[in-house]
Amino acid sequence: MSTTLLRTSTARSALRAASSQNSKRVGLAGVAFARGKATLPDLPYDYGALEPAISGKIMELHHDKHHRTYVNSYNQAEEKLAEAEQKEDIPSKIALLPLINFHGGGHTNHTLFWENLAPKGSGGGEPPTGGLSKAIDTSYGSLDAFKEKFNTALAGIQGSGWAWLVQDTQTGSISIKTYANQDAVVGQFRPILGIDAWEHAYYLQYQNRKAEYFKAVWDVVNWKAAEKRFK
Amino acid sequence: MEPATYSLPKLPYAYNALEPAISAQIMELHHSKHHQTYITNLNNALKTLFTAAKDNDVPTQIQLQPAIRFNGGGHINHSLFWLNLAPHGSPETSFSAAPKLGEAIKKTYGDEESFKKKFNAALLGIQGSGWGWLVKFENEGGRLGIVTTKDQDPVVGAGEVPVFGVDMWEHAYYLQYLNGKAAYVENIWQVINWATAEQRFNGPREDAFSALKASM
Numbered sequence: 001m002s003t004t005l006l007r008t009s010t011a012r013s014a015l016r017a018a019s020s021q022n023s024k025r026v027g028l029a030g031v032a033f034a035r036g037k038a039t040l041p042d043l044p045y046d047y048g049a050l051e052p053a054i055s056g057k058i059m060e061l062h063h064d065k066h067h068r069t070y071v072n073s074y075n076q077a078e079e080k081l082a083e084a085e086q087k088e089d090i091p092s093k094i095a096l097l098p099l100i101n102f103h104g105g106g107h108t109n110h111t112l113f114w115e116n117l118a119p120k121g122s123g124g125g126e127p128p129t130g131g132l133s134k135a136i137d138t139s140y141g142s143l144d145a146f147k148e149k150f151n152t153a154l155a156g157i158q159g160s161g162w163a164w165l166v167q168d169t170q171t172g173s174i175s176i177k178t179y180a181n182q183d184a185v186v187g188q189f190r191p192i193l194g195i196d197a198w199e200h201a202y203y204l205q206y207q208n209r210k211a212e213y214f215k216a217v218w219d220v221v222n223w224k225a226a227e228k229r230f231k
Numbered sequence: 232m233e234p235a236t237y238s239l240p241k242l243p244y245a246y247n248a249l250e251p252a253i254s255a256q257i258m259e260l261h262h263s264k265h266h267q268t269y270i271t272n273l274n275n276a277l278k279t280l281f282t283a284a285k286d287n288d289v290p291t292q293i294q295l296q297p298a299i300r301f302n303g304g305g306h307i308n309h310s311l312f313w314l315n316l317a318p319h320g321s322p323e324t325s326f327s328a329a330p331k332l333g334e335a336i337k338k339t340y341g342d343e344e345s346f347k348k349k350f351n352a353a354l355l356g357i358q359g360s361g362w363g364w365l366v367k368f369e370n371e372g373g374r375l376g377i378v379t380t381k382d383q384d385p386v387v388g389a390g391e392v393p394v395f396g397v398d399m400w401e402h403a404y405y406l407q408y409l410n411g412k413a414a415y416v417e418n419i420w421q422v423i424n425w426a427t428a429e430q431r432f433n434g435p436r437e438d439a440f441s442a443l444k445a446s447m
Binding site: 061065066069098102158159160161180181182198199200203204207208 | 260264265268297301358359360361381382383400401402405406409410
């Protein structure tokens with residue numbers, strides 16, 4: 001994941017060359033490349049490609065404004081953290097950690113989110129196969145039963161947050177977990193599939209009817225990406 | 232005996248009265264949909280709590296606490312919020328409508344502008360959904376403080392008087408301001424009801440919550 005999140009310009013151009021068949025690229029304008037800095041990743045599809053599940057306007061604001069702000073704020077916090085480190089200023093370092101957690105988490109979460117979505121016709125909504133499919137059936141009975149439980153978890157988030165299908169790195173078993181705000185899936189659990197339940201992820205299109213968003217989003221879930229994360 | 236059920240309080244102004252600071256569309260959704268949902272879910276949780284208490288079912292009573300905190304908090308916060316806003320251009324929106332509170336603010340923060348600056352910085356520092364409040368601490372000589380709370384946590388601590396609050400959930404501004412929340416917190420001052428804030432500041436803690444009793 002670190003290669004996705006912290007790209008050097010060399011790595012980026014390699015990555016772009018590899019996906020040059022995607023003629024319409026979005027994002028990137030105005031992002032300065034500096035070695036070791038987090039950068040806004042390109043979306044692998046057009047802003048309008050997830051319609052009607054997610055509107056083009058939401059995707060554009062979400063990627064180009066919200067995600068970009070997390071990237072910029074993370075880099076600013078990182079810079080301050082490096083300064084504090086140089087001065088061995090422990091109180092300042094501690095004070096910066098919530099910002100690293102929030103903005104670093106925002107960058108991580110959104111990067112994973114864009115990857116685990118895909119337009120209908122490019123894999124979006126096509127059910128999982130192989131080991132992940134088996135694990136879902138074992139744990140939840142069926143894909144539909146899993147989606148229902150996942151949507152209940154999403155609807156139960158009190159405030160801003162995310163729901164994730166995660167894999168326990170100790171046991172290999174999968175489960176549904178919700179995370180507050182931009183808390184990232186790190187440590188014991190490995191992120192497999194995430195859905196953003198912040199209001200900015202759906203409000204322009206669905207307003208207070210968030211259950212409709214949770215239902216529609218499965219039409220654009222990229223299970224292929226989820227399978228690659230599953231071990 | 233049945234538990235009390237709460238109902239949506241009427242807004243003391245029209246949905247479009249806060250324009251251009253807050254659009255009518257936001258106000259209508261916010262009041263008739265979002266606030267209503269908190270009340271519906273609060274009533275459901277209280278009903279279940281009532282039964283659980285009757286049955287001496289302690290685990291269920293404990294299990295219900297987060298839902299009561301969240302939905303009860305949502306009802307309290309929004310009820311206080313509607314009343315601490317006033318129509319754009321009305322005399323209540325003038326800082327001078329809060330003479331005693333104004334003095335206390337100046338004493339604490341220097342002047343009106345530096346207070347607003349500090350309040351806005353606190354609002355913009357909220358990570359996720361939450362609220363910013365000016366709070367009077369009755370048990371600490373009536374001192375003022377800016378407090379942020381997460382999600383729908385209400386300001387209900389012993390001796391804490393919520394003087395006025397600003398909703399920083401995205402649903403409070405997104406349809407109009409999108410990701411530009413700095414503009415929302417700038418403009419919200421055009422519709423802060425300083426007369427209500429003055430009343431809450433001068434009165435005892437229970438007076439601030441009197442609107443809730445009326446909506447039972």
